[in-house]
Amino acid sequence: MKSPIHIAVSGAAGQISYSLLFRLAAGALFGPDQPIILHLLEITPALPALEGVVMELKDCVNPVLHGIVVTDDPKVAFKDTDYVFLVGARPRGPGMERNDLLEVNAHIFSTQGRALNEVASRDVKVLVTGNPANTNALIALKNAPNLKPENFSAMSRLDHNRAINQLAEKCGVLSADVKNVIIWGNHSTTQFPDITHAKVKDQEALSLVEKSWFINDFIPTIQQRGAVVIKARGLSSAASAAKAAVDQMSNWVKGTKAGEWVSMGVLSDGSYGITEDLMFSFPVTVTDGKVSIVKGLIIDEFSRERMRLSELELKEEKATIMHLI
């Protein structure tokens, strides 16, 4: 039998994890023949609720789930882990300013970055889902100097998947018929969801939809999709976020299909003129676990302006938490 793969999940008693953990336990990432051990991290007050989740995980009798570690200590949680989902983050509370939110999360993710630096596998893949995801990922990365920047990514995949769905619905095709949408920038309302390079059944997307729809409907719909789901459900996107996290990690592990890219928040190398050392969502391909930013796409003035707006927001976020990195 294969030896188990260790997967850590923070915020393990939260809503996204309640979808994510059961997917992982069902073999969503590595299939039905690869045993896994889940390392579940929570803050101390949430450990009793997490025990209930652990009972349910066990009651699923999934054959791949060979063990569960429960802890409130990041160094225990991340010990020898190969794959880490940083899902837990402090949500915005009443009276909390945006900068307060950045700061409180910066503390959480700097601690977790240091723990990863110390105890995780040197090839660990760390996917940050907890918001503000891009800047949280940057903080974790900067606090893990003995790991490589390539060990970290921020989640863009939920936005990416939402973009595929909107374009597919507009064109009356299945989501599988759409490829090469791009999410540029921050996982926030400044993101630029881009269909300029997208294909629908191998046709240029922009030959099938009106530019005005792209600008006035599509872009704001993707930017505000999270808020619309909250309004309808009374709760934020959880199941679709968990699915997207598995998708992003899955592509990171298994690679992307020939001729296709996905969107991932990675450390900018200056591509497309984006300031280095920001976690910025780019189109990427993955081969043998190595992520490469897609180069050479032609960026028109409209797109460049949108990308700049999101870059500016990320620079501001970084300035706020600069003392912690």
Next chain:
Amino acid sequence: MKSPIHIAVSGAAGQISYSLLFRLAAGALFGPDQPIILHLLEITPALPALEGVVMELKDCVNPVLHGIVVTDDPKVAFKDTDYVFLVGARPRGPGMERNDLLEVNAHIFSTQGRALNEVASRDVKVLVTGNPANTNALIALKNAPNLKPENFSAMSRLDHNRAINQLAEKCGVLSADVKNVIIWGNHSTTQFPDITHAKVKDQEALSLVEKSWFINDFIPTIQQRGAVVIKARGLSSAASAAKAAVDQMSNWVKGTKAGEWVSMGVLSDGSYGITEDLMFSFPVTVTDGKVSIVKGLIIDEFSRERMRLSELELKEEKATIMHLI
């Protein structure tokens, strides 16, 4: 491409469905090459929340999900459906007596039974999860005279899976090493979770654990597991219930393994002296979609007494709602 399979889910905006729907959309039941169309049924006031769930389902861009029907009308929901999960049920409210609960659910399930009778596929498989599941299933079945009793089952699989897990933990083995536990009777605290015939790595379970553990620990743990999960999580079992629903339907569709059985609530044919015409959980095997109660197991006096207690409860439940069947 294969033509889509139509799957209906009631209580689609509820907690169990929030786990179940995303499993179904991911191809959990029929695999990655079989398109499905989900028919989602909810009560009218829950339709706005259900819209949020639909957004998230679409945002998952699952290739097998080819369509979604949303309705508050059972006749629309069940039209030409091949597989139906009756998840929605009225939970016990403040000041509600047990008989009130039975009665209000009896009305829901008689309406749904009549709708199934009228519009569902003649080979429909209807799995009732909503509690009181066994009696709700009986009501639906009795209100569908043009379908066969074999079209209906009540969920025992969550209890069955819980029993596997407890026995595996006690013996220090993986859940995959345990087989042929049995849940007898009602999905309630009167159920009899039985390891008398169970095997652990092909050894008799009762040769590995003490009888006193079986009687004093194992049985009450399974009977009360739901309450313990609620106490820890603050919410009832949802993800594990959804997993169990997929497991039960999956065995119903694809059959059971040679030499193994599972537990399902089915219409009693008098086996083991259980009164006919009750939905009672038995050990069953499935071949080509046909469910057969496992015959000829030797039942000792202790077991017989436990089975009678649960049978008595089901007879009382049936008497309460007799006027609706």
